[in-house]
Amino acid sequence: MADQDPKPSADAALEPVTPRHLIVCADGSAEFRTIGNALVAALARDEIHVLPGVYRESLVIDKTVRIGGDGPQAEIILRPMTADRPCISIQGGEPYIHGLTIDATDVDRAPDADGPPAQLTILGGSPIIEDLDISGAGGIQIGGTGTKGEVLACRIHDSAHGIRIDGGASPRIEANEIWGSAVVGIAISGAGSDPVVRANRIHDGRAGSGVWVHGGASPLIEDNEIWGNAYAGIAISGARTDPLVRANRVHTGDGGGIWVYEGASPQIEGNEIWGNVMPGIAISGDGTDPLVSANHVHDGRSNGIVVAEGASPRVEANDVSGNALPGIAILGSGTDPFVGVNRIHDGAGSGIVVDDGASPQVEGNDVWGNGNSGIAIMGEGTDPLVRDNRVHDGQGAGIQVEDGASPRIEGNDVWGNVMPGIAISGDGTEPLVRANRIHEGHDSGIAVDEGASPRIEDNDVWDNVLPGIAISGTGTDPSVRANRVHDGQDRGIAVDEGASPRIEGNDVWDNLLSGIAISGERTDPSVRANRVHDGRTSGIYVTGGASPRIEHNEVWGNASEGIFISGLGTSPIVTGNIVRDGLDDGIYVLDAAEPTIESNMIVDNALAAIRVDDDADPYVGPNKVRG
Numbered sequence: 001m002a003d004q005d006p007k008p009s010a011d012a013a014l015e016p017v018t019p020r021h022l023i024v025c026a027d028g029s030a031e032f033r034t035i036g037n038a039l040v041a042a043l044a045r046d047e048i049h050v051l052p053g054v055y056r057e058s059l060v061i062d063k064t065v066r067i068g069g070d071g072p073q074a075e076i077i078l079r080p081m082t083a084d085r086p087c088i089s090i091q092g093g094e095p096y097i098h099g100l101t102i103d104a105t106d107v108d109r110a111p112d113a114d115g116p117p118a119q120l121t122i123l124g125g126s127p128i129i130e131d132l133d134i135s136g137a138g139g140i141q142i143g144g145t146g147t148k149g150e151v152l153a154c155r156i157h158d159s160a161h162g163i164r165i166d167g168g169a170s171p172r173i174e175a176n177e178i179w180g181s182a183v184v185g186i187a188i189s190g191a192g193s194d195p196v197v198r199a200n201r202i203h204d205g206r207a208g209s210g211v212w213v214h215g216g217a218s219p220l221i222e223d224n225e226i227w228g229n230a231y232a233g234i235a236i237s238g239a240r241t242d243p244l245v246r247a248n249r250v251h252t253g254d255g256g257g258i259w260v261y262e263g264a265s266p267q268i269e270g271n272e273i274w275g276n277v278m279p280g281i282a283i284s285g286d287g288t289d290p291l292v293s294a295n296h297v298h299d300g301r302s303n304g305i306v307v308a309e310g311a312s313p314r315v316e317a318n319d320v321s322g323n324a325l326p327g328i329a330i331l332g333s334g335t336d337p338f339v340g341v342n343r344i345h346d347g348a349g350s351g352i353v354v355d356d357g358a359s360p361q362v363e364g365n366d367v368w369g370n371g372n373s374g375i376a377i378m379g380e381g382t383d384p385l386v387r388d389n390r391v392h393d394g395q396g397a398g399i400q401v402e403d404g405a406s407p408r409i410e411g412n413d414v415w416g417n418v419m420p421g422i423a424i425s426g427d428g429t430e431p432l433v434r435a436n437r438i439h440e441g442h443d444s445g446i447a448v449d450e451g452a453s454p455r456i457e458d459n460d461v462w463d464n465v466l467p468g469i470a471i472s473g474t475g476t477d478p479s480v481r482a483n484r485v486h487d488g489q490d491r492g493i494a495v496d497e498g499a500s501p502r503i504e505g506n507d508v509w510d511n512l513l514s515g516i517a518i519s520g521e522r523t524d525p526s527v528r529a530n531r532v533h534d535g536r537t538s539g540i541y542v543t544g545g546a547s548p549r550i551e552h553n554e555v556w557g558n559a560s561e562g563i564f565i566s567g568l569g570t571s572p573i574v575t576g577n578i579v580r581d582g583l584d585d586g587i588y589v590l591d592a593a594e595p596t597i598e599s600n601m602i603v604d605n606a607l608a609a610i611r612v613d614d615d616a617d618p619y620v621g622p623n624k625v626r627g
Contacts, residue, residue, distance in 0.1 A: 019045040019066075026053025035059060035067065035078070044093075050100065052076050058085045062092035062125070069099030073133060077101045080137065086118055090149075092125040097132065104137035105158065116160050117141075122149055122171070135159060139181070143167035145192060151176060161187055162202070165219075168192030177201045184208040185229065189215035191240065197221045205229035209255070213266070216240040225249045232259040233276070239263035239287065251275045256282050257297070260313070263287035272296045279303040280323070286310040286334070298322045303329045304347070307360070310334035320344045326353040327370065333357035333381060345369045350376045350396065354407070357381035366390045373400040374417065380404035380428065392416045397423040398441070401454070404428035412436045420447035421464065427451040427475065439463050444470040445485070448501075451475035462487045467494035468511065474498035474522065481505050491517040492535070496544070498522040506530045514541035515558065521545035521569065533557045538564040539582070542595075545569035552576040560584045562605060565618075566591040575599045582606060586625075589616040596621070603627055 022038045023030040032038040035057050038048045047066040052075035061067075069076040078087045078100055087102050104119045118141035119134060126148040132155070134140065139159040140151060145168035154176045156162040162178035162185040165171065173195055178185045185202040188195060188211070197219055202210040203226065210226040213219060214237045221243055226233040233250035234257070236243060241264040248271045250257040256278035258268060262285050273280040273295060280297035281304070283290060288311040295318045297304040304320035307313060308331040315337055320327040327344040328351070330337060335358040342365045344351040351367035352375045354360060362384055367374040374391035375398070377384060382405040391398040391414045398414035398421040401407060409431055414421040421438035422445070424431060429452040438445040438461045445461035445468040448454060456478055461468040468485035469492070471478060476499040485492040485508045492508040492515040495501060503525055508515040515532035516539070518525060523546040530553045532539040539555035540563045542548060550572050555562040562579035563586070565572060570593040579586040579602045586602035589595060590613035598621025602609040609625040612618055 017045060019047050022046060022048045023051065023070075024048060024055075025051040026055055039065065039067070050076050054079065056081050057087050058082070059088045061088065061090045061095050061127075064093040064095060066096045067100070068097070069101075073099050073101055073131070077103050080104050080107060080119060083107045084117055086121045088119070089121045089123065090125055090127045091123050094126050094128075096128045096130070098128075098130040099132075101133040103135055105135055107137040118161070118164065119159075122147055122169070125149065128152065129154060139163055141166075142169045142171050142195075144169055147171065150174065157181075161185075163187070165193055165195050165217075166190045166215075170194045172196045172198070173200060174198045175200065179204045181205045182207055184212045185210045185226075186212070188213045188217045188219050188243075191216035193217040193219065195219045198223050200224045202226045203228045205231070207231070209233065209235040209259075210250070210253070211235070212237075213243045213264075214238045214241055217243065219243045221245045221248060223247045227251045227253060229253045229255065231255040232257070232278075232282075233273075234258045236260045236264045236266045236290075237262040240265075242266055244269075246270050248272075253277065256280065256302075257300070258282075260288055260290050260311075261285045264290065266290045268292045268295060270294050272298075274299045275301070277301050279306040279329075280320075281305045283307045283311045283313050283337075284309040287312075289313055293317050295319070300324065303327070304344070305329070306331070307335055307337045307358075308332045311337065313337045314340075316340045316342065318342045321346045323347045324349065326350040326372075326376070327367075329353045329355070330358045330360045330384070331356045334359075336360055338363070340364045342366070347371060350374065350400075351391070351394070352376070353378075354382055354384045354405075355379045358384065360384045362386045362389065364388050368393045370394045370396070372396040373419070373423075374398045374414075376400045377405045377407045377431075378403040383407055385410070387411050389413070394418065397421070398438070399423070401429055401431045401452075402426045405431065407431045409433045410435055414438045415440045416442075418442045420444040420466075420470070421461075422446045424448045424452045424454050424478075425450040428453075430454055432457075434458050436460070438468075441465065444468070445488070446470070448478050448499075449473040449476055452478065454478045455481075456483060457481045459483045461485045463489070465489050467491040467517075468508075469493045471495045471499045471501050471525075472497040475500075477501055479504070483507070486510050488512060491515070491541075492532070493517070495525050495546075495548075496520040496523055500524050502526045502528070503530060504528045508532045509534045510536070512536050514538045514564070515555075517541040518546045518548045518572075519544035522547075524548055528552055530554075535559065538562070539579070540564070542570055542572050542593075543567045547571045548573075550574045550577060554578045554580075556581045558582050558584070561586070561588040562602070563587045565589045565593045565595045568592040569594070571595060577601070578603075580604050585609070585611045587611070589613065589618045592616060594618060598622060600624070
């Protein structure tokens, strides 16, 4: 028994096996002339060193080996054996492949309708692919449920696709440079495909997008730089496609920055998008409902963000600036996004445009310094809720409503715009304008014309250069009720050119010119139950042939006449008013005017209660007069 061989220890099987080093040289000077022959001989953990040379290979790898270049990478070149087979196909194991050049530029046509084959395929296992230079044919393809692995610091260029991921694979794609792709830089498709795509540079694609996610895939796309592609920098499409797209820089593309369509629902956050020919972010299609938040979308040659064709995203807390067309454009029947708490500024066009029947909720945004209207709303059936926004210091109107739109405009703070704070025009245009603050504008506070019929109520309008509320044009018949119009540099409310509004229950005071001014033939508003006081000229001023009904108003403390009526054909009915404590006449009629003045209380004015010049011809019925 003593001279038997000793038994191996129980720990021997656990001891690491020293890997063998297999050397490959194409000129036959090493142990192996081809990588394929070395691979057949290799055991698990062996290392295959590839010396400079050109190798025609079609490798199938299903074991854990290392294959790496040993020498200048540009001189270690693998080429496909045939046009329809990859140079390297990984089907299992945990191989590590590095430092090689795969050149398939001589594969110049597709063997089938799917395009040229990938030159490195990963169909199983968990390989690490690092520092390869791959050109021509179809780049890298990774597919299959459970297929993982890493593609790191590779250069993939001038191929049809850079990298294709499908079939439920979940690799990590990091720090690669991909350029000159004829179709897509990185394409990710299929339910369960959830790779991490991080810190890559994807640029100058010749026909398609930098990254395309579709078919229900859910990758993480993070911290990539994507530029100069012919189509979108990142395109996301299809129901249940829900990637997280975060902290990327997408710029200077011939297409758009990020496009979302056909029912996709990604989360797009914290990206910087600039200088693209098409919109920075474009979202379209029924059921398309991404979350778009905290992005910086700027200096594009089109819109910053476009939402269209029935999409319903949530667009919030983005900074949108310096774009050539409107910062955010919302278009089309059924398009109903939430657009909230964004900063939209310094664009060449409008800040936000809503058109063609869209019905978004636009709330809590800060909109300033744009070259056209801050918010523009137009078109029949266009009925957004525009609430609690700050719209200021623009070169156009603050909020413009036209062409039959019917929005609800509520609780906004509008100031410092070159054109009217809120401009409303056109037959059938009938917004509700309520509880806004409109002030310190370079034009009118609210301007209504061309047949519009809005409801304007409970707004605070002050310190505008032109009238606080200006209403003009035949058929223009708004309801103007319970507003506070004060401290303006012109008239408080001005009505002319045949308009016929209902002006009721407003408080109008301390304007530089008349509190309410009405002029022009066929101008026949109802002016009722208003308080018009402490103005620096007349309280109510009627001229130019106007024929309003002025009743049950309280007019006091104005520096000039309480009610001033002049001009041939000017024939208002003035009844049931209280005109008191003025610094001039209570009512003054002149220049052939023909008003009816009856049942008024006219008391304690500094000069005459009613003054009538010789050429005037009023009917003066019973009034209560004192002082």
